[in-house]
Amino acid sequence: MSSVNNLVKLSILLLAVTFVHSDMDVAEESRIIGGQFAAPGQFPHQVSLQLNGRHHCGGSLISDTMIVTAAHCTMGQNPGQMKAIVGTNDLSAGNGQTFNIAQFIIHPRYNPQSQDFDMSLIKLSSPVPMGGAVQTIQLADSDSNYAADTMAMISGFGAINQNLQLPNRLKFAQVQLWSRDYCNSQNIPGLTDRMVCAGHPSGQVSSCQGDSGGPLTVDGKLFGVVSWGFGCGAKGRPAMYTYVGALRSWIKQNANV
Numbered sequence: 346m347s348s349v350n351n352l353v354k355l356s357i358l359l360l361a362v363t364f365v366h367s368d369m370d371v372a373e374e375s376r377i378i379g380g381q382f383a384a385p386g387q388f389p390h391q392v393s394l395q396l397n398g399r400h401h402c403g404g405s406l407i408s409d410t411m412i413v414t415a416a417h418c419t420m421g422q423n424p425g426q427m428k429a430i431v432g433t434n435d436l437s438a439g440n441g442q443t444f445n446i447a448q449f450i451i452h453p454r455y456n457p458q459s460q461d462f463d464m465s466l467i468k469l470s471s472p473v474p475m476g477g478a479v480q481t482i483q484l485a486d487s488d489s490n491y492a493a494d495t496m497a498m499i500s501g502f503g504a505i506n507q508n509l510q511l512p513n514r515l516k517f518a519q520v521q522l523w524s525r526d527y528c529n530s531q532n533i534p535g536l537t538d539r540m541v542c543a544g545h546p547s548g549q550v551s552s553c554q555g556d557s558g559g560p561l562t563v564d565g566k567l568f569g570v571v572s573w574g575f576g577c578g579a580k581g582r583p584a585m586y587t588y589v590g591a592l593r594s595w596i597k598q599n600a601n602v
Contacts, residue, residue, distance in 0.1 A: 380518030390482035403559025412467040414558030416455040436513035445470040487593035493524035501556030542583035
């Protein structure tokens with residue numbers, strides 16, 4: 346899975362990953378490097394998970410009561426203190442729907458040190474009314490795969506500069522999937538079969554610290570969940586995403602989707 350095309354303008358920062366390991370940064374805010382603002386309803390599955398009234402992580406709506414996000418977004422958190430906002434491309438507009446959270450279902454094999462099995466399901470306290478700017482996203486099939494350089498989409502609410510200034514507006518960017526010829530445990534220590542790589546070899550288009558749990562989509566299906574990476578847009582370094590296909594049976598068992 347290798348580079349990205351020039352459709353994406355390279356200067357705007359969005360949101361995405363929490364970084365781990367000694368040579369990576371752990372952070373709570375994020376941005377996607379490169380991209381543009383989303384139109385209303387363009388990403389109807391997009392979720393903003395909020396802590397204390399601030400964007401904390403991204404997520405994807407997969408049923409009227411279930412959200413997929415990263416395990417590190419929910420680990421150590423109290424469901425009663427987190428809320429989910431759906432149906433908006435601008436968090437400051439006040440037009441999103443806010444829902445209380447009933448339960449976190451963290452993958453039992455999640456490893457906070459390696460970020461392996463970095464996936465969590467969130468059960469909402471009440472069903473989300475579907476329609477218009479609120480829709481579920483279809484999950485990639487079990488063990489689904491794509492050729493290297495396949496274009497994927499990342500989206501999230503994130504900072505627009507190195508000072509982590511938050512515009513509250515949803516942004517998106519296109520990235521390319523990286524081949525297992527490079528994206529393997531020999532080249533990237535800690536990489537497992539539950540992870541896929543995407544980004545730009547130059548680092549100019551990538552996810553970064555913060556909108557962890559947000560979607561990586563291919564052909565309109567949820568293929569990955571933002572997980573970790575090496576700094577913000579590091580040259581020659583992709584971002585890592587939890588591979589939905591590898592954990593598809595666990596999602597089915599726990600979310601009935």
